[in-house]
């Protein structure tokens with residue numbers, strides 16, 4: 001079973017399927033789809049290079065102190081900013097849209 005969401009990058013939106021039977025972060029899934037996510041810290045929530053803006057319900061994955069600290073230290077964040085390494089592929093994300101920044 002999969003969860004369906006979209007990824008918007010450089011003005012183009014693509015449908016993405018997230019497998020629910022494998023424990024993946026959104027960052028790992030985006031890398032599997034060959035989006036240019038650097039993720040230089042490997043998903044530890046420290047580098048900010050997996051930053052995106054999310055339209056959707058991420059309340060099951062609330063922003064922790066470390067993620068908040070990292071978001072505070074990178075440019076161009078807003079209230080929809082999240083680190084994709086801190087969000088798991090989950091059915092609650094059905095219909096969500098992940099907006100990737102140019103130069104991610």
Ligand code: FES
Nearest residue numbers: 043045046048085
């Ligand atoms: S991969 Fe470094 S903060 Fe997400």
